[in-house]
Amino acid sequence: MGSSSWGAxxxxxxxxxxRLVLFVCLCALVLPLWFAAQNTYRFIDGHHAKTEGYVxxxxxxxxxxxxxxxxxxxxxxxxxxxxxxADEELLTDIPLYAGQDWAVTDRPDLLVRAAWELVGTAIGTALVLxxxxxRSYSSGWRDEMKQS
Structure with missing residues (x-):
């Protein structure tokens, strides 16, 4: 018998x-990867800024x-x-780390979020597989038992 890959x-x-459920679950695990990439990109591409006007x-x-x-x-x-x-919302010049359409108060928080999203994706992928x-092994084992 020739060797085949574990995926096959x-x-x-x-x-x-x-198979369809497996495919859908693996595709759903791409979403946290997208968020992790977005947070990593923001960490690299953002700028130190301050609020202008009222918050x-x-x-x-x-x-x-x-x-x-x-x-x-x-x-x-x-x-x-x-x-x-409510009484503190009129402060100005609050330091931020920001882009044009996003802002955070703590830059390392972006990497922490990205790390958690990557860990969650890895754990989810391992669990799904x-x-x-x-399920694959148990159904194959049952088929072998029926043939015996």
Whole structure:
């Protein structure tokens, strides 16, 4: 018997519906990779900035404000990491790490998020493949038992 790859063995032991579920699960695991890449890109591509004008924070919700980047561009939108009380929202010149349409108060937080998203993707991929392998192996084992 010739040797075949573990992927071929995995797929040959699965029923068509299980193959479809495996494919959908693996495709869904691309989403956290996209978020990790986005956070890594932001870490590299962002600029140190300060808020310009007032920062408005909704009660228990996100804060929004405008900022001027060192490149001369102006940005605005949600600022992650701020949690002001209603009477503190009129502070200006809050240091940020930002791009034109995003801002965070803590730059290393971007890498921490990216690392967690990568770890989650790795664990999810291993779990999906482990379940598929066990299903493939158990169905192949049952077929061998029926032939005996």
């Amino acid at each position: 063995e995995l797929l040959s032991g699965l029923k068509p519906l299980s 408005h924070c909704e009660s228990g919700g996100p804060c929004r404000g405008a900022r001027r980047l060192p490149t001369g561009q102006r940005g605005s939108g949600e600022i992650r990491g701020l949690s002001f009380a 482990w379940i598929a392998w066990n």
